[in-house]
Amino acid sequence: MEGVGAEIGARDVARPSTVETPTPRLDLDLAVVRNAYRTMRGLLPDVELCYAVKANPQPEVLALLVAEGASFDLASVGELDLCLLAGARPGTLSWGNPVKKVTDVRAARAAGVARFTTDAPADVDLLAREAPGATVGVRLAVGDDGAATPFAGKFGASEDEAVALLGRARAAGLDAAGIGFHVGSQQRDPCAWARAIDAAARVAARLGRHAPSELNLGGGFPTTHAGGPTPGLAACAAAIREALARHADRWRPRLVAEPGRALVADAGTLCAEVVLVAERAGRRWVYLDVGRYQGLAETEGEMIVYRLRTPGRTGGTGPVVLAGPTCDGDDVLYRHADVRLPLDLAAGDVVEFLGAGAYTASYASVGFNGLPPLSTYVHETPEEGGN
Numbered sequence: 270m271e272g273v274g275a276e277i278g279a280r281d282v283a284r285p286s287t288v289e290t291p292t293p294r295l296d297l298d299l300a301v302v303r304n305a306y307r308t309m310r311g312l313l314p315d316v317e318l319c320y321a322v323k324a325n326p327q328p329e330v331l332a333l334l335v336a337e338g339a340s341f342d343l344a345s346v347g348e349l350d351l352c353l354l355a356g357a358r359p360g361t362l363s364w365g366n367p368v369k370k371v372t373d374v375r376a377a378r379a380a381g382v383a384r385f386t387t388d389a390p391a392d393v394d395l396l397a398r399e400a401p402g403a404t405v406g407v408r409l410a411v412g413d414d415g416a417a418t419p420f421a422g423k424f425g426a427s428e429d430e431a432v433a434l435l436g437r438a439r440a441a442g443l444d445a446a447g448i449g450f451h452v453g454s455q456q457r458d459p460c461a462w463a464r465a466i467d468a469a470a471r472v473a474a475r476l477g478r479h480a481p482s483e484l485n486l487g488g489g490f491p492t493t494h495a496g497g498p499t500p501g502l503a504a505c506a507a508a509i510r511e512a513l514a515r516h517a518d519r520w521r522p523r524l525v526a527e528p529g530r531a532l533v534a535d536a537g538t539l540c541a542e543v544v545l546v547a548e549r550a551g552r553r554w555v556y557l558d559v560g561r562y563q564g565l566a567e568t569e570g571e572m573i574v575y576r577l578r579t580p581g582r583t584g585g586t587g588p589v590v591l592a593g594p595t596c597d598g599d600d601v602l603y604r605h606a607d608v609r610l611p612l613d614l615a616a617g618d619v620v621e622f623l624g625a626g627a628y629t630a631s632y633a634s635v636g637f638n639g640l641p642p643l644s645t646y647v648h649e650t651p652e653e654g655g656n
C-alpha cells in the first residue's frame with residue numbers, strides 16, 4: 270500500500286516549508302461546510318438535517334447552518350447555549366444524547382427544546398418527570414461493523430426493549446413518536462443503514478397503530494480519509510432510499526438525520542510544525558507540535574488515518590512513526606499505519622492533516638503539558654467566478 274503522506278506530498282504545489290502562522294491550528298473554510306450541507310440536502314431532500322454540534326461547534330459554523338435552515342443535534346447544555354447564541358430556534362433543536370442529567374433536561378426544557386432521544390427505562394422516567402409531554406425517540410442498538418469509530422454497545426435498545434420503551438413513554442404521557450439509530454461514525458458500508466432501517470421497520474410493525482411517526486437515520490456518513498476506499502454520500506443516500514422504499518407500503522415515517530463529520534471534515538486543514546526528527550530502533554520518528562491531546566483524539570487505535578501533506582517538500586518519501594509533542598507515551602498518532610513523509614523533512618517544516626474539520630478542535634484538552642487547545646481560524650473561499 271502506498272503511504273499516506275507520499276500520495277499527497279508529490280502533488281503538492283510550491284509553498285514555503287517554514288511556519289509562517291502559529292501552529293498548531295485548524296484552518297476552516299466555511300464555503301466547504303456550506304457546499305457539504307447543500308450536497309447532503311440535495312441527496313436527502315426529504316430528511317430534516319440536524320447537525321451534530323459535537324463534530325465542530327465553531328460559532329461561525331453554527332451560524333452558517335442556521336442561515337442554511339439546518340436543525341441541530343445536542344449533547345449538552347454547552348451545545349444548547351452555542352446553538353441559541355448562533356440564532357437557532359428551539360424548535361430546531363433535539364437532544365440526541367441518551368445520557369443526560371436532571372439539570373440537562375431542565376435546562377433544555379426551559380430553553381424550549383421538546384425533542385429527546387432515549388434508550389433506557391430510567392431515562393424515559395426522567396423525561397416524563399422533567400419534560401412532560403416532550404417528544405421522544407428511542408435509539409435502537411444496531412450493528413456498527415464497518416464504522417471507523419464504532420459505539421460498540423455503549424448505546425441503544427434491542428428491538429424488544431424499544432417496543433417496551435416506547436410503550437413506557439406513551440403510558441407516562443410522553444409523545445412516543447420516534448425510533449432511530451446510529452450506525453457508527455465514519456461508516457463505510459452503506460448497507461449498515463439498510464439493515465438498521467429494516468430493524469426500525471420491524472419495531473414499527475410490532476407497534477401497529479402506535480408505530481413511530483419519525484425515523485432518525487443518525488449520523489455516520491463518511492468522509493475521505495487515508496487507508497481504504499470510502500463510499501460517497503450518494504451511495505449511502507441510495508441505500509437509505511432503497512431500504513425505505515421496501516417498507517413504504519406499510520410505514521412512511523417523517524425522516525431525520527444527524528450528520529456531523531460529513532458536514533465539516535473536509536472544511537478543515539490542521540496545520541502542524543515538525544519539532545523533531547529522530548531515529549529510534551531503526552525507525553524514523555517525526556514529532557509534531559500537535560498530538561492526541563491538542564485535537565487528534567481520533568488517531569487513538571489509529572481509527573482515523575488522515576491524509577497528510579507537506580507543503581514545499583516534494584522529494585522521495587519513507588515510512589515514519591508520527592508522534593505528538595507531550596510527555597505521554599500514548600501520544601503517538603501512527604505506529605502501524607503506512608505513513609510516509611519526505612526523507613528531507615526537518616524541524617520547522619509544516620505537516621498538514623487534510624479532512625480534519627470534524628472531531629479535532631472540539632476534542633482538544635485545555636492544557637495537558639501546558640499546551641493550549643487547538644485554535645481555529647475561519648475563512649471563506651470565494652466561489653469561483655464570484656466577486
Ligand SMILES: Cc1ncc(COP(=O)(O)O)c(C=O)c1O
Nearest residue numbers: 321365454488489527528529530
Ligand atoms: C447521537 C449522535 N448523533 C450524531 C452523531 C454524529 O455522527 P457522525 O459525525 O458520524 O455523523 C453522533 C456522533 O457521535 C452522535 O453521538
